[in-house]
Amino acid sequence: MILAMENTNQQNPNPTPEPRRLALVTRGLTKYFGQTCAVNQLNLDIPQGSMFGFVGPNGAGKTTTLSMVTGMLKPDAGQIWVNDISVWDNLTAVKPRIGVLPDRLRLFDRLSGQELLTYTGLLRGMDKATVAQRSSDLLQALGLKDDAKKTVADYSAGMTKKIGLACALIHVPNLLVLDEPFEAIDPVSSRAIADILHSFVRDGGTVILSSHVMDTVQRLCDHVAIIAHGSLLAHGTVQDVAAGMDLESRFIELVGGVQEHGELTWLRPS
Amino acid sequence: MVATLLGLKLRLTIGELKRSIARLIIWIILALNALLGLLAILVGLTASSLAVLGNEAAAGGITILVGSILVFAWTVIPLVFFGFDQTMDPARFAQFSLTGRQLAPGLILAGVLGLPGLFTAILCLGSALPWILSPLVALVGICGGVLGFLMTQVCCRIATSALSGFLSTRKARDMMGLIGLVMVLLLSMSSYSISLVSSMLSADTFDANTAWTMIEQLSSILAWTPLGSPWAMVADAGRGEWLMMVAHLGVTAVYLGLGFILYSAILNKSLTTPEVSQSSGLLTKDSIARLAGLQWVKGAMLPVAAIVARSLRYWRRDPRYLGQIISILMLPILFTVMGLGFPYMTGSGAEEQFIGYFSNSMIAFGLGFMALMAGYTISTDVAYDSTAWWIHLTSGVRGWQDRLGRLIAQLLVSTPMLLIATIAVPWIVGNPAVVPKALTAMVCLFLVSLGVSSVFSALVIYPVALPGESPLKMKTGMMGSQMLSQMGCLGVDVVLSLPICLWALFASGWLVWLALVAAFLWGGAATVIGVFWGGKIMDARGPAILGTLMKNDSRIES
Numbered sequence: 001m002i003l004a005m006e007n008t009n010q011q012n013p014n015p016t017p018e019p020r021r022l023a024l025v026t027r028g029l030t031k032y033f034g035q036t037c038a039v040n041q042l043n044l045d046i047p048q049g050s051m052f053g054f055v056g057p058n059g060a061g062k063t064t065t066l067s068m069v070t071g072m073l074k075p076d077a078g079q080i081w082v083n084d085i086s087v088w089d090n091l092t093a094v095k096p097r098i099g100v101l102p103d104r105l106r107l108f109d110r111l112s113g114q115e116l117l118t119y120t121g122l123l124r125g126m127d128k129a130t131v132a133q134r135s136s137d138l139l140q141a142l143g144l145k146d147d148a149k150k151t152v153a154d155y156s157a158g159m160t161k162k163i164g165l166a167c168a169l170i171h172v173p174n175l176l177v178l179d180e181p182f183e184a185i186d187p188v189s190s191r192a193i194a195d196i197l198h199s200f201v202r203d204g205g206t207v208i209l210s211s212h213v214m215d216t217v218q219r220l221c222d223h224v225a226i227i228a229h230g231s232l233l234a235h236g237t238v239q240d241v242a243a244g245m246d247l248e249s250r251f252i253e254l255v256g257g258v259q260e261h262g263e264l265t266w267l268r269p270s
Numbered sequence: 271m272v273a274t275l276l277g278l279k280l281r282l283t284i285g286e287l288k289r290s291i292a293r294l295i296i297w298i299i300l301a302l303n304a305l306l307g308l309l310a311i312l313v314g315l316t317a318s319s320l321a322v323l324g325n326e327a328a329a330g331g332i333t334i335l336v337g338s339i340l341v342f343a344w345t346v347i348p349l350v351f352f353g354f355d356q357t358m359d360p361a362r363f364a365q366f367s368l369t370g371r372q373l374a375p376g377l378i379l380a381g382v383l384g385l386p387g388l389f390t391a392i393l394c395l396g397s398a399l400p401w402i403l404s405p406l407v408a409l410v411g412i413c414g415g416v417l418g419f420l421m422t423q424v425c426c427r428i429a430t431s432a433l434s435g436f437l438s439t440r441k442a443r444d445m446m447g448l449i450g451l452v453m454v455l456l457l458s459m460s461s462y463s464i465s466l467v468s469s470m471l472s473a474d475t476f477d478a479n480t481a482w483t484m485i486e487q488l489s490s491i492l493a494w495t496p497l498g499s500p501w502a503m504v505a506d507a508g509r510g511e512w513l514m515m516v517a518h519l520g521v522t523a524v525y526l527g528l529g530f531i532l533y534s535a536i537l538n539k540s541l542t543t544p545e546v547s548q549s550s551g552l553l554t555k556d557s558i559a560r561l562a563g564l565q566w567v568k569g570a571m572l573p574v575a576a577i578v579a580r581s582l583r584y585w586r587r588d589p590r591y592l593g594q595i596i597s598i599l600m601l602p603i604l605f606t607v608m609g610l611g612f613p614y615m616t617g618s619g620a621e622e623q624f625i626g627y628f629s630n631s632m633i634a635f636g637l638g639f640m641a642l643m644a645g646y647t648i649s650t651d652v653a654y655d656s657t658a659w660w661i662h663l664t665s666g667v668r669g670w671q672d673r674l675g676r677l678i679a680q681l682l683v684s685t686p687m688l689l690i691a692t693i694a695v696p697w698i699v700g701n702p703a704v705v706p707k708a709l710t711a712m713v714c715l716f717l718v719s720l721g722v723s724s725v726f727s728a729l730v731i732y733p734v735a736l737p738g739e740s741p742l743k744m745k746t747g748m749m750g751s752q753m754l755s756q757m758g759c760l761g762v763d764v765v766l767s768l769p770i771c772l773w774a775l776f777a778s779g780w781l782v783w784l785a786l787v788a789a790f791l792w793g794g795a796a797t798v799i800g801v802f803w804g805g806k807i808m809d810a811r812g813p814a815i816l817g818t819l820m821k822n823d824s825r826i827e828s
Contacts, residue, residue, distance in 0.1 A: 070664055074813045095666035104825060106658040108580060109737060110587050111558070115580075118558045122576035123665040125569075153738065167661070 021083070023048040023175050023206035024069065029078035031064050031230075038064040040230040042078070046208060046223065048174075051201050053221035053238070054210040055247075057255055061230040062210040063103060063179055069208070070100045070177050082175055096124065099173035101164045103180040103210075109153035113144055113163045116152055117170060124171040131170070138166040141196060143189060157184035165193060169200075176200065178209040182216050194220055214248035228255045271368075275376025279383045329400040330505025334489035337397060337418050337501030340390065344422035345429045349446060360431055360540050370537030374427075374530060377537075381423040394419040397501065401508055410515065411504035417522050418500035424529040425496070431536045451593045451741050493518060496525040558583070573667050577675025578682075581651070585683050590654055590734070593741035594647045595683070598640055602691045605636020606698065630699075634708070637695055638771075641712045642763055644684040645719025649727040649755060651676045652815065653734040657823050663812050670805030673724045677801060680720065688712055710774035710786040711767075717793025719763045721800025726762075728807040730755040731815055733822040766796060 022045055029042040039061040046052045056062050067073035069080055071091050080087040087094045108116055114135060121131035139148045142162045147155065152163060161184060168176060176197070182190055197207050197220070211217050217224055217238075224241050226233040233254045234241045242250045363373055381387035397418070398411025492498030493505070499522040506515035558579040567575045585591045609632035652659055652672075662672055692712045696704045732752045735741055770792050774785045808815065 072660060072663055072813055072816055092666055092668075095664060098664070100660070100664045102660055104657075105660045105820075106656050106737060106823070106825070108584075108655070108658045108661065110584055111580065115558045115583075119576050119580055120661055120665060122558065123573045123661065123667050125573060125666075127572065171665075 021048045022046060022081075023050070023083060024208065025079075025081045026065075026069070027079045029065065029068060029080060030076050031061075031068060031073065032076050037230050039068070039075075042227070042230075042232055044225060044232070044235065046206060048083075048206050049201055049204050050206055050223045051197065051221045052206065052208045053217035053224040054208055054227065055212060055214065055217055055224060055251060056210075056227035057212065060227045062227060064230075065227070066177050066179050066208065066210060067102070070098055070102075071095060072100075072102070096171065097174045099168035099171065099176045101161075101168045101176075101178040101181055103183070107152050107160065107164060107167075109155075110151055112149045112151055113155065113159075113166075114139065114148040116163060117166050120167040121170045126171060134170050135166070138169060141192065142166055143192060158186055158189060161185055162189060162193070165196075169196075174205060176205060176207045176209075178207065180211060181209050182211060182213065214246075214251050218242070218247040226251060226254055271372050272376040272379060275373070275380050276383060279380035283383055330502075330508050331485045331489040333397050333400070334492050334498045334501045334505055335485060337394075338489075338492045338495070338497035340393065341418070341422050341425055341497045344390070345425040348426055348430050349433060360537050364541050368541070370534035370539075370541060373537055373541075374534045378420070378423045378427055378530075378533070381426065382419075387423070390422055391419050394422070398504060401504060404508075407504065407507040410507040414500050414503040417503075417519075417526065420526055421496060421500050421522070421529075424526060424533060428529060428533050428536065431533070431540055445589075446740070448589050448592055448596070448741070451589075451596060494521060496529070499525060570668075570671065573665075573671045574675045574678070577667075577672060578678045581676055581679030582682065584654070585679065588654070588737070590737075590739075590741045594650070595687070598644050598647070598684070599687060599691075601640040601643060602636045602695055605639070606633050606695055609633035609636070610699070630701075633695060633699055634711075637691060637708060638711060638715055640691060641688055641715035642719045642760055644680070644688060645716050645721075645763070646723050646756065646759055647684075648676050648680045648720065649723045649730075649759060650734055651680075652727055653731050653819070653822070654737070655819070656736050657816070657819050657825075658737070659819055660816055663816055668805060669728065669808030669812075670802050672808060673728070673801045673804045677720055677724060677797060684716065688716060706782045706786060707774045707777075710782065710789045711771045713786065714767045714770040714774075714789035714793050715763065717790075718767045718796040719759070721793070721796035721798075722759055722762050722766065724797070724800035724804035725807065726755055726759045726804075728804040728811060728815070730758075731818040731822070736823060736825075 024044060024046040026042055026044045029039055029044075030037070031039040042061075042065060044065075054062050054066070064073065068075045069082070069087065071087060071094065074088065082094050082097055085094050085097075108119065111119060117135040117138065118131050121135060122128070126134075139145050142165065144159060144162055144166070147159060152160065155163065161181065165178070165181060168178065181193065185193065197209075201207055209217075209221070221238055223236065224238050224247070225235045226241065234250075238247065241247070245253070360373065360377065382391050394415035395412060397415045398408045401407040401411050489498065489502075489505070493502035499518050502518040503515050503522070506512070506518060558576055560579070585595070609629040655662075692708050693705055696702050696708055732755060734752075770785060770789045773788065774782065777785050
């Protein structure tokens, strides 16, 4: 199944001829919150070096899945492997390989952007000189240089996303797990981030990003999974999943589509 | 428009109460408490003016004084307790094409549908109670009460909306929160200080008449200000000075009218100029890099150094942490004042030796309690991080590193305070010989408390004020779990520290110094065990801790 997926993958310029290793595998991944099933028997195969889009309507279980992958939420059932290491059996071995950008969680926002970045690097066990070098490069690349010494609490939503992304990158992970990385990001920063991610993938890294903007996913990703109500609806290369349509139409078709609404006859601006 | 706004406010209040049963129960308990308190105030006021003083002029003076304090409180307190009631924030009406004049009456009156407004209204109407025997005067009192209530609301609205631009900066909010905390702490002390002062005065010659003249003079001045004019009407009527009453009515009407116009104007401005959140000043140095760059910090100690530096930054910059420092500092001050004042409080006849003993143990208790609380504060640390703690969880920081970093920061912050208190308090009390003993007990209590808290805080995460919120903000469910954790922690602390403390108490000569060494060893062992045991628990419970933090964060709905 993986091999078949590789054959149809035209977008990725990676020339390796042999089947690529898998960066992330989940089997039977399940999570309940009380009675509600947030993630139901999820089986994912994400090849190394792919840009993987994880899409679904609000409350589909995207964040829950990503939290379980990154060691932030314990699954009720199922297994997760990152680079063939079982995540929940070897948390200390896996964590250095993953870079995380959660959605909606806070940052230590009384620190300046630069300090937050330094802090994250040092927590990762990096030495001070490396941290200083990389954080300066990252701040430059993400256009945060001028605001490096401002407290994160005074950052805009987009700047907060960007400093979070920098924190996820500083220890050079193999796998980047980004929850809604393009939310509240302006087009210029968005392009900068996309460039960073592309070069990260080109060099063999793997990106999983969740989004509910289909355009972004279609433009950026080579692989995609569609999830709704905690279950996987489609999974594969973007072409395979889109099946000749554009991704948004296919998504709406799979997820349940637009119901027939009564026409708003009075909505006629004069 | 008035009815629409009142309906909105009512629905908001009901919705807020419906959100959780626990909150409703707390609300009812609070309401009953407040009601009883109000009743006591009203009955006290009536009784003191009728029965004790026997003249209605005095009642008038007191009414003006209390009423003025009420208006003043409504003007100042909402500023300090920002976020006190933002349900009817004028900025939320900016999208509708409404003028300030249309909104103003509704927003002013909406105050009555909140808990504080409701009780203020009852209190205002109750101000007529002392004149219950003469219906006509009482009627004037009720009218004055209504006007007085309006005055509280108008003043509150003007103050909050005029300063809302200022209060929207984070620095200003931080500062206001701290001022509020200091006020609460001072208030908690004030009743004691007042009774102390009054009992000291009563021992000597205290002239009741002088006090009454002072109240009379003060109230006659206040009667012409916006603070006191609504309440002066009933005082005039009680004295039979009806002309004066009309004058005060006129003044009140003018003040209310001007207030209304001013508020409408402010509203107009805030409806058309959206608030721009201002950023605070830039930070200059990367102190985290500096501390972690120390030569001897290597390997596994690098993350620890980073956590120390980050914690120290928060101790300095976060009002929630500053509030904790203030509370710790208040403890020895409070208990020393109480201990020193105790001999004055008791009348003659009590046994002198017993009094001395009691006052000394009160002072000692203050010091010990300070050491325990200083150690206990790290229990709140992870909860104060709130969901930002995910960075610790995902970066693979080990539990012991997390525990140790926070512990060292707390050690650096508290040691100077504890040292000063341990030396200064016995000196002030006039018993400097006791310093070594006190030091022994303090070292033991503080270190043991740090160790025990390192374990407990990995187990129990309770809701606290979130980042950026006022340190005074109370959380639903905070009282229960916090009390439980606090009782547990302090209980274990006391049991573990008792041997050394008793040794210090009864030792003499060089044995005292040996006890001090023992205190360091014993406490040191407690912190080491606490760091590693707590770290182990934290490693195992990481995702559960993050889950609790997310549940306690109002920013995350699901």
